[in-house]
Amino acid sequence: MVRIGLIGCGYWGPNLVRNLAELEEADLAVVADVDASKVRKLTRRYPFLRGTEDPGEILRDAAIEAVVIATPAETHFDLARRALEAGKHVLVEKPLAMNPDESRRLAELADRTGLTLMVGHTFEYNPAVRRLKALAREEAFGKTRYIYSTRVNLGIFRPEINAMWNLAPHDLSILFYLLDEAPVSVIALGKAFLKPGVEDVVFLYLEFPSGAVAHVHVSWLDPSKVRRLTVVGEKRMAVYDDLDSEQKLKLYDRGLESTLFVDGGIQDYQVRLRAGDILAPKIETTEPLRIECAHFIECVRDKKRPLTDGWSGHRVVAALAAADESLRAGGARTAVRVA
Amino acid sequence: MVRIGLIGCGYWGPNLVRNLAELEEADLAVVADVDASKVRKLTRRYPFLRGTEDPGEILRDAAIEAVVIATPAETHFDLARRALEAGKHVLVEKPLAMNPDESRRLAELADRTGLTLMVGHTFEYNPAVRRLKALAREEAFGKTRYIYSTRVNLGIFRPEINAMWNLAPHDLSILFYLLDEAPVSVIALGKAFLKPGVEDVVFLYLEFPSGAVAHVHVSWLDPSKVRRLTVVGEKRMAVYDDLDSEQKLKLYDRGLESTLFVDGGIQDYQVRLRAGDILAPKIETTEPLRIECAHFIECVRDKKRPLTDGWSGHRVVAALAAADESLRAGGARTAVRVA
């Protein structure tokens, strides 16, 4: 049993509590939030929980082995750092930090101390995304040419961060997971309609070392909710639609294939359209957050490196920071520095 | 009756022939194409048509009042210029020309001669697009904040032009029509996967004098066909989905509304989500190309300026040329010069 304290009882915290409470190996003992009413709501629902308004109480509690952090993004770095320094394993919500210096420091701190540092990139624990990666890795899929993702809805406006920092961490973590690489550069374009300086709509264009490119469209100013990602490979294509209850994942056995030929000394390309079957594989319905929480416990217990470790969190933060810089510079191509 | 000759019997020509043949006011008399087999196919189907392999024959025929041009884009300028110089009214397929110098010269030539020059921006004659504009102009819709359009499919690769020149003229003509303005600048990003230098996937980001922005995603390398455009207004939103047979147009009475308030000397924005009904207005089912052809005949007969005149064609060409320049420069923000 891993004894756990959770900090942050707001929007996402209760989901973590629900999942941790049902995991046999986890012993969630205490929850903290500066807002007492949020603490009370959880302790009333889960009477075995102790509540506190002082997060420091968790960090100082020698009996707590692991800390789960679900506070506003601006506080992630400080809380995660203090928890690691107090010798505790950490699961922190995305984004890991608000700038790459901080995220790198956390990743290094975890490496140095040998403690588990895991970032809550939930989608990397989503069975549909995992299956998508397995399919896209197959010889029959061909090299991934490009990926585009749309994550829009009429949503909760976050005055302190913009739609990119709010929504795009999901897309970026999926992209880097699928491609197994961090981007070389990013171009970000967007506009603030509701409050100056807080972009409601952002478009990202990313270039990768492999030659793949990706596009991300995030917005909280859209008539409909869309959560859709398309992967175009050299031979096959795939669509992951998180809102399609029957066909979350579709694999298209179709594509345009190009062949170089030489005719009388002249080189040219012959392009052939191939259209085949569509397969919607059965996707396991386990809640991704459950898989994520179980993975965290397992990593702590068995001293395994998490799938979404500090460095994974860092490359997302590095890309977001570069994108933010590009956004401020009106869409200038900006290098993403991960190392 | 307007006596008409048509040049270009390939992909789009037969659609024009079918529509012109059924218009009472039009007297389509002759069709030309350098490919004799294409000419023959049409004259066999429409035995009242005369066929020729020499487009010049139409241009020299004094009895022909109007010329319809549906040849490859590279030939538009030359044929349209010769037709206007021969004193003939002209309906030319989009894009009007391959660069803004040529498109401006054509627009000026039409103005000088008093002849009708019309560009085949079919979507501006589409009843759904017309209705969309009427709705977006209403007080209740509010100012248009942004528009994004997706025009992708697994499609016909065009080695001589890229996916942008092939597909985006539609989106740009719709955008400019809806907003009643040409863009200030454009950023174009894309990539060629099948043949070096011929982009298969292009993303455009456009900024307008009114403050509106627009995004266009075109590709012929996609698993599914999508033809969807979303307009986000200050109070309402609309989606035009050309492939939705039951609800081509949806008007969403919902939005995020932002109010500036001052509290103790501090200014801030309060954002309120409003969610209301969705209305899918009945859309007239007349074929847009039929409306377009009838409009051309009417303009010639009544000496009216067409909705999509030479200057309308020119601003699309100017935007495409600026986008092409941006694409070559790796996404540099490029001014669109229409005047």
Added chain:
Amino acid sequence: MVRIGLIGCGYWGPNLVRNLAELEEADLAVVADVDASKVRKLTRRYPFLRGTEDPGEILRDAAIEAVVIATPAETHFDLARRALEAGKHVLVEKPLAMNPDESRRLAELADRTGLTLMVGHTFEYNPAVRRLKALAREEAFGKTRYIYSTRVNLGIFRPEINAMWNLAPHDLSILFYLLDEAPVSVIALGKAFLKPGVEDVVFLYLEFPSGAVAHVHVSWLDPSKVRRLTVVGEKRMAVYDDLDSEQKLKLYDRGLESTLFVDGGIQDYQVRLRAGDILAPKIETTEPLRIECAHFIECVRDKKRPLTDGWSGHRVVAALAAADESLRAGGARTAVRVA
């Protein structure tokens, strides 16, 4: 505050507990189930609850004013009767009983004692169904001609009852609510594929005093989940699709209208197709079960007759019993006797 005991902690019970626990006016005090493990699951989650394996304990407890029954259908009659005889108000899950003699006895018992007897026809508390009824009652909708409903999925097989008794109570309660009448007759056709005598697929055809007819298709042997009901009025039509998150309810301003005319002594009908807009009204998102529970508390407290009282439960049971008889008789038209 109404002091409540709940009997039946299986599939549906926990949903009732969750909703009752969050209602201010309800004081859910004790839960009972013959299966101790189900009781424990709830008391652990809601530590303020007392648990018992003996439902009789609740019925004998003088402090309990109201009893909520969510046990298997076969036990509804006996438990509801005992609760009413013990002077308690009762909310019982659908179907109210397994035959119309029993359901009538319960309705009469409630009338005689002045106690609240309410049946859990949840869909009558569903905001989309309520709105549908309001729309279908409007002059502009015209008289309802016919309704058809599909409730199929690949589902939980219930060996003790068939798909009709399991699924159709929902459809029948919606139909009778929408039409404000009970049917005159029913024809039921179906087939048992998995276990002899237990129909997996059933089709019902109902005739109403007003002249309206209805068709219901239920099955737990279907590739996809469908929950869709179509109402065809003389002037308008409506579709209620419970699985459509964006457009749960659609009102179609279209129809075929028939006019009788006399031409030279010969009578005939002229039929005209009218196609207009589609409206998807905004539907309140409150959970129907919450509204149902609140309504029960309100009825108990204010001595109001519930929307879904014993007689409402009775007419559904009477229709099911007639349908069962028709099913056994191979689809014979069978009278529904409600009075």
Added chain:
Amino acid sequence: MVRIGLIGCGYWGPNLVRNLAELEEADLAVVADVDASKVRKLTRRYPFLRGTEDPGEILRDAAIEAVVIATPAETHFDLARRALEAGKHVLVEKPLAMNPDESRRLAELADRTGLTLMVGHTFEYNPAVRRLKALAREEAFGKTRYIYSTRVNLGIFRPEINAMWNLAPHDLSILFYLLDEAPVSVIALGKAFLKPGVEDVVFLYLEFPSGAVAHVHVSWLDPSKVRRLTVVGEKRMAVYDDLDSEQKLKLYDRGLESTLFVDGGIQDYQVRLRAGDILAPKIETTEPLRIECAHFIECVRDKKRPLTDGWSGHRVVAALAAADESLRAGGARTAVRVA
């Protein structure tokens, strides 16, 4: 080359002309219709066609080898009989006749004379339906348990026949083709709203010798167009949706499987839910009518028996006639006599 005359230039005739005109082996020479304007419309469009207002002219023309009949259903029998008696091969639209005596006489006449008699059950030539049959015949699909079909829309009211005679021939021909058998009995329920005696909505329930059952819902009084058929097999299921452009056919590798077991002398059934992948096979896009016309020519030329011969047409007519009888008798189970 087979020399052909076509009788009936109304709604469906032009589609047959278009397809026959493009078939190399067919020599469509003459078209007839009692309405001269309809004849003229076709001869103007296809100048190689001779036109006549007298169908008898075609029947008497010794040079005509085959006659295609696309007239109103009431005239099918008489025209087909006369054509066969005149020694001509016949392709006649569905339904083959208006009663089973007539349809049997035609089938027998064709057998006796050795002439080709083919009925235009277009869906049996539809690549999606053919593929569906191939899939449903596989061992892995299991025995077909039941099929249901929905063919509704807001449609063209036909005062002379009802929605069943107008629409259900399609469904019945598909059902009999898929199951390779004719039904034992039929129950038909429906109602006339627009004109007394002309049912706008009809539900059919059919029982087959193999134990399979089928349900058909036809209506021209529906808000939306639906063309969907579901086949439920013992191991797999399939959906054919003619309006789904991307996934016309879906094969579901899922089902409920039932096993009989004996436990302590008691027999019971264990039911297991199995959920697997969904496959949407690539469907050839050739127009079904083209395949049908080519098949007719091939049968005439090679003296082959058509897939949809007179007996195939007869069993559809026999089922419709029995259904009509059931409808008049208020849904009485009515035997279908094919032999």
